[in-house]
Amino acid sequence: MSQIVKAYDVRGVVPDQLDETDTEALGAAFAEFAGAPTVVVGHDMRPSSPDLAAAFARGAASRGVDVVQIGLASTDLLYFASGALDMPGAMFTASHNPAKYNGIKMCKAGAAPIGQESGLVEIRQAAQAILDGTPLPPAEKTGTVTERAMLDDYAAYLNNLVDLSKIRPLKVVVDAANGMGGYTVPTVFKGLPLEVVDLYFELDGTFPNHEANPLDPKNLVDLQRAVVEHGADLGLAFDGDADRCFVVDERGEPVSPSTITALVAVRELAKHPGATIIHNLITSAAVPEIVREHGGVPARTRVGHSFIKQEMASTGAVFGGEHSAHYYFQDFWKADTGMLAAMHVLAALGEQELPLSELAADYTRYASSGEINSEVADQAGRSEAVREEFGSRPGVTVDELDGLTVTGEGWWFNVRPSNTEPLLRLNIEAADADAVAALRDEVLAVIRA
Template identity: 70%
Template sequence: MSSHDLSGLVKAYDVRGVVPDPFSEDVARALGAAFARLIVAEGGRSLVTAYDMRESSVPLSRAFAEGAMSQGVSVVEAGLGSTDLLYFAAGHLNLPGAMFTASHNPAKYNGIKLCRAGATPIGQASGLATIRAEAERILSEGAPAAEVPGDISAVDLLTEYANYLRSLVDLTGIRPLKVVVDAGNGMGGYTVPVVLGEGLPLDVVPLYFELDGDFPNHEANPLDPKNLVDLQKAVVEHKADIGLAFDGDADRCFVVDERGEPVSPSAITGLVAVRELAKNPGATIIHNLITSRAVPEIVREHGGKPVRTRVGHSFIKAQMAETGAVFGGEHSAHYYFRDFWRADTGMLAAMHVLAALGESDRPLSSLGAEYERYVASGEINSTVADQAGRVQAVLAAFPDADVDDLDGTTVTFPDGAWFNLRASNTEPLLRLNVEAATDVRMAEIRDRVLALVRATPEA
């Protein structure tokens, strides 16, 4: 394999890898030049960058900027920021953007999330494959410099980002709330004090707000229950009304009620959908196929139009653009807003939940229960060599159920219970999600499917 093969670094939706090998400053420089050449070909002349708190983020983003400037593209550095702050910058300044982050991955990783002006995503099919091929060529052969190099400037957008979010959700008139926020030493520690700070009736109790890319307290991945334990304890200890947990780059947000119990991302999707439908009657709401079937039910009950999509931000954003949807939610706690350039922002979702709670005299456990109608297994991974063969074995066991293959295989039973089996794109894994009306029914389906998935195939 050529030393300039970037296929292991440039993934389906972003760039992600270990620093400095394979993700070195030279590679970042080549990617910056390749991105700049794409921008120039599309008639652009500038881009905006931001970076998270990892030690490698500043040198990598600077190298990327050098590569871009060598091709005549000017770079606006927004500096430290969350991923949704970079999306804000790309929308607000109407510039293509590059965010340097590896989200919740361990300290040795870094990455780049790229978008076009207006925060339109860039994935393999929409420019990332071209950027990768061009960067490989530049690493092998070099790239002629532009006659006039681009320049570099700095802009601080944190206040404007906070003001914009506050213009979308007004928290000034709600009842006082005590809010524990676990930033996991990630970028929420930088954005939360400004967005949820001055002038709002919120008593914020901070957990792990110190920016530290080594993640000394716990991994900044709230999808894993063990990373919510500190937040759950603190909410109960402080007698707080709500707990919020952000991932490393603060584009995802998890919610915990006053008892320390997690509120599922599907319930948050339902709650925010109802608020958006109150402002936009009859609007379209996007949900991925792993979210609870409560979501489309709730959307219809409130006069909206639910549209089901595959898992993944590029599919959600494309569907939102196509349908004019006002909001989209995923089971992984990514939430997308038309008012935020169709980009995902955990902060705006958190503000909607705070507003709903603060406008009600009920506790979050009672409010959230309206949106939790079914019992879900959560995602269960099984290591399987023959993914397709195991899926066929499972299907053979349920000949009378309804099957669809929008994303993996979804099997729905006459009583409304369902399961989805999806193969990982990057690992020999099958991912199982099950939902049913009762614990007993969910466990029955889960255990039966797992037994088939994990059975040793007959020789």
């Protein structure tokens, strides 16, 4: 259990690290932790997902808890079910990981996060005890397991939040990467003034066309080519569990998630003047600038969905965005949904006549490096070397909200250790590409020395 229970979720190789015995124990532990009469369970299209989800449901039912199985689902569809039904939930997915992996994302009722600091440790310990031969006290009864379809309700809810019925007709290419976007997009977009060109909508958890990770530029190539070939207005790329959405413009050029965050933030501030907008610390400096310019209050947080959701709850924020293309909405139970962010982009584009490249330019101010990973044996030592090299320079500030953030005149960079691998992750932003390249070389020289 200590190998597969991560900071935010459960993740492991099937069946070597994660099998039905493990998930049945986790289901029982989750039911005990949640303390609710009913829980909801969904799963993605991976070959192992249905059986693992069924085992989890057996474990929960063994504790006297009723289980609502919603079957195939994107992660944000599971969050919708947890919110709409007011039940704790579990989603079986390994997101963008290769086919041999699977995992579980768990939440409390109302899609409230469960992470290392909010219950995941207790669930891990209880599941480990069960596997070690220490059974839980007998339950008074066995719960029921029933099935319920939620896709149509999910689509209707999203379409009530963003009205796309009056936008100009748009042609959009959608790359589902054989993931759950191929299941949700047709229902959500049905009847809208959109001509959808679909790429890889067939559900296939072996990912035969490319990895379901649009954060890696090589996985956007097919989408970029198709947008140009079809003369489309934009392209959308979803990851495996379709909770993240990446956008490319009509030229096939990627639109930064920071730009999308700023664009959606402005739309949310129009509905909620003066509201708080969350951004993580490696989002572009343009985001808090634009939020302030539109009368909002920016709030900076650590990287990771559990931190964003906690900050949203404590500040009452209406929206939050991350560099990784996770987007969080107060009116979606503070949970992340790439689909809702995509609908905001479609609305913003379709409500005016400019192409997306020109529309996005209003929200883009600086050049960035993207995330650069370096394999290092001594993460703490290399981070300290970076601090010593840059922290004492005139006009430079350093903070440790999440890793090491070093800020100078017109530039900043962040160095963070990976939670799961011997990596340091570097993100840089500066005035232009040349300044980014120069700073990148200087920082990497220290990290990789």
